[in-house]
Amino acid sequence: MQKIIEKKELNNFVKSLMKNYEVIAPVKRKIARFEILKNPEDMYLDEITLVPLKQFFLPENETLFDFKNNKIKKNKTEGRKRIVFGLRKCDLNALLVLDRVMSYPEYIKKRQNTILVGLYCEKPDEFCFCNSMELEEHYDLFFYASGDKYYISIGSKKGALLVRNLDNADKEVKKEIKNFKKLENKNIEKDYSNKKWDEDVEKCLSCSACTVFCPTCNCFDIQDVKELSENSGKRIKTQSSCQLKSFSEVAGGKIFRESRASRFKHFVYHKIVFYNKRFNKYMCVGCGRCLRACPTRIDWVETINSIKSKKGDKK
Amino acid sequence: MNLQNKNNSKLKAGIFGISGCSGCLLSILFEDTFKKINDLLEIKSFPLIKEDKYKGDFDIVFIEGTVVFDDDIIFLDEIRKRSKIVAALGACSCFGGVPSIKNFKDDEKTMRFVYPKHNHLKSEKPTPINLHIKVDYYLPQCPPNKEEIVSFVNHLASGTQFKNCQDPVCMECRKKGNACLLEEGELCLGPVSNGGCSALCPSNGVGCYGCRGPSKDANMNAYTANLKKRGYNKKSIKDKMETFAGLSFEEEMEKDSKWLGK
Numbered sequence: 001m002q003k004i005i006e007k008k009e010l011n012n013f014v015k016s017l018m019k020n021y022e023v024i025a026p027v028k029r030k031i032a033r034f035e036i037l038k039n040p041e042d043m044y045l046d047e048i049t050l051v052p053l054k055q056f057f058l059p060e061n062e063t064l065f066d067f068k069n070n071k072i073k074k075n076k077t078e079g080r081k082r083i084v085f086g087l088r089k090c091d092l093n094a095l096l097v098l099d100r101v102m103s104y105p106e107y108i109k110k111r112q113n114t115i116l117v118g119l120y121c122e123k124p125d126e127f128c129f130c131n132s133m134e135l136e137e138h139y140d141l142f143f144y145a146s147g148d149k150y151y152i153s154i155g156s157k158k159g160a161l162l163v164r165n166l167d168n169a170d171k172e173v174k175k176e177i178k179n180f181k182k183l184e185n186k187n188i189e190k191d192y193s194n195k196k197w198d199e200d201v202e203k204c205l206s207c208s209a210c211t212v213f214c215p216t217c218n219c220f221d222i223q224d225v226k227e228l229s230e231n232s233g234k235r236i237k238t239q240s241s242c243q244l245k246s247f248s249e250v251a252g253g254k255i256f257r258e259s260r261a262s263r264f265k266h267f268v269y270h271k272i273v274f275y276n277k278r279f280n281k282y283m284c285v286g287c288g289r290c291l292r293a294c295p296t297r298i299d300w301v302e303t304i305n306s307i308k309s310k311k312g313d314k315k
Numbered sequence: 316m317n318l319q320n321k322n323n324s325k326l327k328a329g330i331f332g333i334s335g336c337s338g339c340l341l342s343i344l345f346e347d348t349f350k351k352i353n354d355l356l357e358i359k360s361f362p363l364i365k366e367d368k369y370k371g372d373f374d375i376v377f378i379e380g381t382v383v384f385d386d387d388i389i390f391l392d393e394i395r396k397r398s399k400i401v402a403a404l405g406a407c408s409c410f411g412g413v414p415s416i417k418n419f420k421d422d423e424k425t426m427r428f429v430y431p432k433h434n435h436l437k438s439e440k441p442t443p444i445n446l447h448i449k450v451d452y453y454l455p456q457c458p459p460n461k462e463e464i465v466s467f468v469n470h471l472a473s474g475t476q477f478k479n480c481q482d483p484v485c486m487e488c489r490k491k492g493n494a495c496l497l498e499e500g501e502l503c504l505g506p507v508s509n510g511g512c513s514a515l516c517p518s519n520g521v522g523c524y525g526c527r528g529p530s531k532d533a534n535m536n537a538y539t540a541n542l543k544k545r546g547y548n549k550k551s552i553k554d555k556m557e558t559f560a561g562l563s564f565e566e567e568m569e570k571d572s573k574w575l576g577k
Contacts, residue, residue, distance in 0.1 A: 207485035
């Protein structure tokens with residue numbers, strides 16, 4: 001049974017949630033991003049955010065532990081209860097992707113303390129291709145806009161408790177997202193050395209914008225930072241990117257992915273092929289943030305499409 | 316290089332400047348940077364704040380500024396002989412910095428523009444210090460990053476390896492969630508410049524000037540092709556590059572000579 005809420009009541013509803021929870025929702029600064037909400041009116045639900053949600057689960061800099069004189073002191077993760085509001089289908093699935101690979105306690109604790117509230121994507125833009133990525137239904141609550149009302153689907157007990165005071169809906173509203181862009185064929189394992197990739201690689205600046213804004217990219221670097229003139233310090237986990245040369249550098253100076261081509265293709269192949277081999281799911285959720293953020297407008301989705309269509313012609 | 320001596324005393328340090336604005340030396344004095352490095356180093360010479368009477372050897376010497384006069388070279392040679400490690404401090408001593416803009420202009424014209432009447436003055440060519448002596452470490456940026464100076468000294472004192480940031484400015488900029496300045500119509504050298512500054516300029520709405528030098532992994536061809544599409548001409552790109560790290564961008568260009576249509 002779906003619940004129902006008037007669109008103009010939404011801000012009041014969010015305000016009531018803010019009493020007991022930390023509410024994270026999309027806001028529009030220069031670019032749209034998720035932020036801890038201070039005022040419900042700041043909420044911006046018109047378009048997909050460019051900055052993904054992952055910083056709230058995988059912070060840019062995270063202290064794993066402190067050490068002093070050979071003794072380790074673990075940091076306690078804050079157990080604040082959070083609600084994330086206005087997540088698109090791709091954002092929700094991105095968390096599922098991370099769940100499969102991230103298993104360290106800080107992450108799990110943050111995940112357990114978070115309630116996910118989804119929102120149906122009214123207007124996917126020219127970069128969205130989520131329909132091609134076989135996404136799942138995963139949410140605690142999911143809002144479908146229809147007329148001047150939101151119809152709310154309930155996905156879990158946690159979600160049901162939040163909306164128990166709202167009216168029941170008279171009908172069921174469910175919609176499928178309509179994409180314009182498509183990833184035609186995901187079976188690209190044998191196309192690794194296709195020459196079509198070279199055009200993209202030539203354009204690549206290795207600036208790592210694609211990986212920073214990807215909601216499922218989770219590569220990291222571990223650094224030990226020593227305090228000045230004392231036998232103490234901390235170990236921190238920082239966000240890194242496979243597009244950087246320094247990422248695959250090991251002791252002795254050997255760099256495993258020296259060429260730009262190998263780094264660029266690794267990004268695409270990890271999303272579509274390597275991850276799929278292990279988990280039988282795609283790592284890419286089709287949100288199109290990598291295409292949107294690229295300063296040189298590299299479109300690897302079109303590249304795959306053109307590789308595949310060319311082959312079809314030959315047959 | 317392991318500098319730790321047996322009796323565990325502090326490393327002997329000198330902080331000098333040659334032709335330059337002394338801004339980098341000053342940045343060591345800002346906030347608590349000086350206090351922090353003073354805990355780890357025994358600063359024997361620092362002519363900016365105290366008369367220099369020390370005649371012995373150093374473990375580590377920081378040098379700010381560009382080589383312009385013959386005296387600078389003589390001074391550098393002497394310091395190199397007296398010190399185990401030399402670190403170039405700031406964009407000028409690493410890449411030539413702002414003074415070396417002159418190297419890309421017509422010598423005589425520039426000379427007459429600045430000194431219309433003083434015919435007895437002769438024009439010199441500003442160069443980075445690594446063209447004259449061996450430099451072990453570089454601490455670029457204009458002015459240098461205070462945190463990087465402290466972390467460098469910390470590494471040196473504890474005998475661990477120090478490494479400059481090799482990633483482009485874009486990485487740090489995008490991690491902060493900034494909007495891309497190129498998209499907003501600002502000329503930004505971020506994609507081809509070395510990071511390590513936490514994207515200071517782009518975060519404040521100013522396009523990167525590349526004061527930490529060109530990134531080793533820079534894709535100059537793709538970058539300039541992209542800028543041309545956005546309506547920038549060769550001159551405006553070159554002017555921006557020449558501001559702080561001109562000489563080293565020039566080197567990078569020569570490697571990738573295709574991009575300027577040579």
